[in-house]
Amino acid sequence: EAQVTQNPRYLITVTGKKLTVTCSQNMNHEYMSWYRQDPGLGLRQIYYSMNVEVTDKGDVPEGYKVSRKEKRNFPLILESPSPNQTSLYFCASRPGGQGLYTQYFGPGTRLTVL
Amino acid sequence: GQQVMQIPQYQHVQEGEDFTTYCNSSTTLSNIQWYKQRPGGHPVFLIQLVKSGEVKKQKRLTFQFGEAKKNSSLHITATQTTDVGTYFCALRRGAGGGADGLTFGKGTHLIIQP
Numbered sequence: 411e412a413q414v415t416q417n418p419r420y421l422i423t424v425t426g427k428k429l430t431v432t433c434s435q436n437m438n439h440e441y442m443s444w445y446r447q448d449p450g451l452g453l454r455q456i457y458y459s460m461n462v463e464v465t466d467k468g469d470v471p472e473g474y475k476v477s478r479k480e481k482r483n484f485p486l487i488l489e490s491p492s493p494n495q496t497s498l499y500f501c502a503s504r505p506g507g508q509g510l511y512t513q514y515f516g517p518g519t520r521l522t523v524l
Numbered sequence: 525g526q527q528v529m530q531i532p533q534y535q536h537v538q539e540g541e542d543f544t545t546y547c548n549s550s551t552t553l554s555n556i557q558w559y560k561q562r563p564g565g566h567p568v569f570l571i572q573l574v575k576s577g578e579v580k581k582q583k584r585l586t587f588q589f590g591e592a593k594k595n596s597s598l599h600i601t602a603t604q605t606t607d608v609g610t611y612f613c614a615l616r617r618g619a620g621g622g623a624d625g626l627t628f629g630k631g632t633h634l635i636i637q638p
Contacts, residue, residue, distance in 0.1 A: 443625040452612065452630040453567070460624055468625060469525075500566055502625075511557065511616050513626060515566040 412437045414516035416501050422522045423491060431486045431519050433501030440506035442484040443468070443513070444476065446497040453500065459484055491523040526551055526615050530629030538637050543600040545632035547613035555616050556596045557626065558587060562609040570598075600634075608636050 414435045423429055435442065443458040445468075455468030459478040473495055475487040484503075488495060501516040528549045537543050547556065555574045559567040571580055573589035573596060580587045586599045600607055610633050614626040 441624050445625075445628075450630065453626075453628040455617070455625045455627070458623070458625045466623070468623075469627075511555070511572060512569045513557075513559075513567075515568070518566050 412514075414501055414503055414514050416499075416516040416519050418519060419517060420520050422524065424524050425492055426490050429488050429491060429521075431488075431499060431501075431521070433484045433486065433516055434482050435484075435501075435503040435514070436482065437503065437505070437514065438481065439503035439514070440481070442478070442501065442503045444474070444484070444486050445500045445502065446470065447500060447518075448497050456486070456499075491521075493523050495521065496523050497521060525617060525623070525627060526553065527627065528553075528556075528613055528615055528629045530613055530632060532632055533630065534633045534635065536635045536637060537603050539605060540602050543603050543607070543634055544597055545611050545613075545634075546595065546597050547629050548595045549615075550594070552593050553596075553615060554593075556589060557614045557616070558596075558598050559612045559614060559628075560609050561612065561631070565609070567612060603634070603636055605636055605638065608634060610634070 417432045444456040445453045447453045454470045457476040459465045499519045502513040528547045530547045557572045558570040561567045577591045578589040584601045588597045610631040612631045613629040617623040617625045
């Protein structure tokens with residue numbers, strides 16, 4: 411089944427404890443993104459990647475890092491999490507080329523930073 | 525980057541009533557997408573509109589792109605309980621090259637009373 415997977419789905423952690431949220435897609439998509447969703451603010455892009463080793467900042471990159479060493483994986487790294495990073499996180503991917511621009515979203519990771 | 529305002533933020537309807545959500549921009553849009561997010565779920569692609577004045581239908585859902593390509597709407601006829609969720613419009617970032625991903629409206633929460 412074509413899908414985007416994220417792990418963990420739920421995480422409660424403490425301020426300053428480094429964490430990684432994994433994202434993997436099995437559709438051979440070139441493009442991947444991370445979004446965070448907060449009440450009243452909708453979804454905002456954190457980082458995106460256009461291909462292996464090609465990443466760039468979205469609208470809210472502060473406090474986050476990403477890497478794209480393999481085409482299928484796009485982990486989100488919080489080196490020193492803070493309470494304002496408590497949020498619902500979504501990874502998404504899409505194929506390359508022009509035309510339809512559908513984004514395929516993962517199931518989400520609910521992160522709480524105490 | 526381009527921004528889009530989505531209204532209303534919340535809409536309560538009785539089952540069987542119609543529902544409409546609107547997205548408006550101060551600038552001309554190259555394209556617009558619509559996504560649905562069920563409670564506890566992830567955004568799911570519904571449709572993409574590209575042409576001025578475009579109207580597309582999916583069963584009880586009708587999507588419109590304004591003649592000036594500055595606004596779009598999603599209309600649901602005779603709502604059902606399965607329509608509950610949040611509906612987002614989204615713009616493709618970097619349509620002319622460069623950035624990737626989506627810029628989302630803040631969404632309209634559709635609440636249906638049986």
